[in-house]
Amino acid sequence: MLCNVCGLEEATIHLTEIINTKMVELHLCEQCAYEKGTDVKQYFNFSELLEGLSEAGEMLKSPSEKKEAVRCKGCGISFDDFGKSGRLGCPECYQTFSKQLLPLIKRIHRATQHVGKKPSKISGEVKFHMELRELHERLRKLVEQEAFEDAAKVRDLIKQLEDRAKKGTEKHGS
Secondary structure, X not given: OEOOOOOOOEOOXXXXXXXXXXXXXXXXXXXXXXXXXXXXXXXXXXXXXXXXXHHHHHHHOOHHHHXXXXXXXXXXXXXXXXXXXXXXXXXXXXXXXXXXXXXXXXHHHOOOOOOOOOOOOXXXXXXXXXXXXXXXXXXXXHHHOOOHHHHHXXXXXXXXXXXXXXXXXXXXXX
């Protein structure tokens, strides 16, 4: 997206303001934002966040780990490179840096497994597994809250679903 002011540079600063109940968006390049007197540093910078997390992770490492940075075999980047750019180099990076990425992903998304929207047309088996996973999660939360009567009901529901699925596979397997 190009800067709304100069129309030449890539917009890196995106401001949203509500004026008289109408939302107004302004997209600026760093130079135009500076010229307009906008303090660029006060806005959230994802690269700086990742760099900060990378530095925090660096402090937790033992002296032997600090000596040589692990590099991805696929593309050769280090976790420090990821912290500076905010981008991984290849799919293999996810395996290479899994120990460092999991806490970061969990902090940002509140989970390490995707639990987003469900497709409108999914197979019965997929739907069954999704429902079962949701029930297990609900059961876990109820146990944490010590709501044992409700937890017992959810446990029984899980058992019914699993038994029904087992009977269904036995019918098709015979």
